[in-house]
Amino acid sequence: MLELIDLTKTYQGRGRTVTALDRLSLQVDAGELVCVVGPSGCGKTTLLRCVAGLLPYEGQVRVAGRPVTGPPEHTAVVFQEYGRSLFPWLTVRQNVELPLKEKGLDRARRTELVTESLEAVGLAGAHDAHPWQLSGGMQQRVAIARAVAYEPSLLLMDEPFAAVDAQTRADLEDLILRLWQRLEMTVLFITHDIDEAVYLGRRVIVLSASPTTVLEDLKIDLPAERDQLTTRSLPRFAELRGHVYAQIQRTKQ
Amino acid sequence: MRVVNALAVPLLLVGVWWLVSGGSFYLPSPGRVAAAFAETWFSERVLTDVLPSLARLAAGYTLAGVIGVGLGVAIGLSSGLRAAAEPVLEFFRAVPPPVLVPLIMLFAGIDNAMKVAVIVSGCVWPILLNTVEGVRAIDEVLADTCKLYGVRLRHLVLRSASPQIMAGLRQALSIGIILMVISEMFASSSGLGFTIVLFQRGFQIAEMWSGIVLLGLIGWGLSLVFRMVEKRVLAWYHRA
Numbered sequence: 001m002l003e004l005i006d007l008t009k010t011y012q013g014r015g016r017t018v019t020a021l022d023r024l025s026l027q028v029d030a031g032e033l034v035c036v037v038g039p040s041g042c043g044k045t046t047l048l049r050c051v052a053g054l055l056p057y058e059g060q061v062r063v064a065g066r067p068v069t070g071p072p073e074h075t076a077v078v079f080q081e082y083g084r085s086l087f088p089w090l091t092v093r094q095n096v097e098l099p100l101k102e103k104g105l106d107r108a109r110r111t112e113l114v115t116e117s118l119e120a121v122g123l124a125g126a127h128d129a130h131p132w133q134l135s136g137g138m139q140q141r142v143a144i145a146r147a148v149a150y151e152p153s154l155l156l157m158d159e160p161f162a163a164v165d166a167q168t169r170a171d172l173e174d175l176i177l178r179l180w181q182r183l184e185m186t187v188l189f190i191t192h193d194i195d196e197a198v199y200l201g202r203r204v205i206v207l208s209a210s211p212t213t214v215l216e217d218l219k220i221d222l223p224a225e226r227d228q229l230t231t232r233s234l235p236r237f238a239e240l241r242g243h244v245y246a247q248i249q250r251t252k253q
Numbered sequence: 254m255r256v257v258n259a260l261a262v263p264l265l266l267v268g269v270w271w272l273v274s275g276g277s278f279y280l281p282s283p284g285r286v287a288a289a290f291a292e293t294w295f296s297e298r299v300l301t302d303v304l305p306s307l308a309r310l311a312a313g314y315t316l317a318g319v320i321g322v323g324l325g326v327a328i329g330l331s332s333g334l335r336a337a338a339e340p341v342l343e344f345f346r347a348v349p350p351p352v353l354v355p356l357i358m359l360f361a362g363i364d365n366a367m368k369v370a371v372i373v374s375g376c377v378w379p380i381l382l383n384t385v386e387g388v389r390a391i392d393e394v395l396a397d398t399c400k401l402y403g404v405r406l407r408h409l410v411l412r413s414a415s416p417q418i419m420a421g422l423r424q425a426l427s428i429g430i431i432l433m434v435i436s437e438m439f440a441s442s443s444g445l446g447f448t449i450v451l452f453q454r455g456f457q458i459a460e461m462w463s464g465i466v467l468l469g470l471i472g473w474g475l476s477l478v479f480r481m482v483e484k485r486v487l488a489w490y491h492r493a
Contacts, residue, residue: 089490146402
């Protein structure tokens with residue numbers, strides 16, 4: 001579904017060149033939920049922006065077999081900055097519907113998708129609210145509903161829960177798991193939170209410090225059904241978390 | 254209570270005016286100005302002077318809006334165009350519009366076209382420069398969101414820049430009223446500015462004052478209308 005081969009990204013500054021990504025290779029199969037963690041400043045967001053076709057890069061990025069030159073088809077993104085990714089002058093319903101309109105779906109289908117997706121994220125009663133009338137967690141739910149309504153085969157998430165409180169974050173993590181299991185999409189989830197990565201991911205990609213490359217590709221052998229209480233208190237969960245933590249600490253030296 | 258609050262200061266000012274004016278030739282009492290107002294402006298002058306003035310203001314203001322927003326969007330979206338245009342824009346904005354009146358007369362004659370051109374020449378700058386700023390300030394995350402979901406730019410640009418565009422339009426409105434009057438003070442045969450100068454030259458002092466009062470009322474009324482429109486257009490921005 002997603003293939004990165006020797007992905008390299010360099011930024012030209014004043015008289016110096018910064019290599020953000022250094023020949024990074026990674027493969028994600030269709031239907032996988034893969035989390036990417038790394039030390040802060042390691043170019044996680046750069047990686048996602050290359051995949052989303054928002055940044056030029058060297059090397060190869062392929063989504064569904066096609067090289068990425070601009071935003072790939074059937075791909076949706078949820079950003080960390082929920083407040084800035086929603087159109088403040090549109091209502092919740094209009095925010096979710098606009099990409100579907102641009103996609104050329106007819107009215108009946110749009111209504112169906114909007115209703116379904118808002119219900120799935122628990123916002124069935126908020127159709128006519130404006131984003132700024134909602135709490136941060138609810139705004140991020142709208143962004144998730146918009147992404148899901150778009151019926152993506154690839155969902156990219158860039159630290160989507162970094163700016164919401166801990167309880168909301170747990171709810172939203174479970175929401176993503178439910179949606180992923182129901183909708184058969186591939187999810188690439190970027191986070192700086194090791195717990196979150198281990199809890200959500202079926203695989204966790206640990207990135208090195210800049211210039212960034214893949215340090216470890218770790219299979220998460222926890223039971224498929226995840227639960228905030230039981231999963232997080234498994235000895236295996238603690239082991240995996242400790243392992244990823246140690247890896248990331250090592251990169252900082 | 255609100256009505257009392259709103260009326261207190263105007264009533265006080267009229268009272269002070271009354272006291273100060275006592276018999277002065279150049280400063281008639283509020284009563285005399287009110288009488289002159291009714292006599293002068295509740296007449297065919299509305300058709301021959303007030304409406305033509307307002308029509309020219311409307312034409313000039315609208316034209317400035319279209320040009321300002323159109324060019325502003327183009328310049329705001331293109332960094333090359335911006336680098337080329339910005340110093341020139343700052344220069345033109347710094348030229349006080351009234352000094353352009355004699356110049357514009359040379360090109361556009363002395364009829365309506367000249368007066369509309371004068372209004373456009375002054376109103377266009379705040380609209381243009383604010384639009385450029387508004388378009389430049391479009392949120393990157395929102396712009397990325399549009400790219401990813403294939404949402405066309407037109408859904409984003411004007412709405413996103415509308416707070417700054419409205420700020421430009423508000424400044425342009427007061428400039429427009431000033432230029433409406435000034436353009437009629439030169440080589441003119443009708444309009445509010447022309448009439449006020451005519452009264453002054455004919456020593457019709459109360460009538461002259463009534464014209465000034467009328468201009469004040471027009472400016473006040475237009476800004477009220479503007480505020481109502483702005484409240485609707487920017488409801489999302491003011492989070493009302």
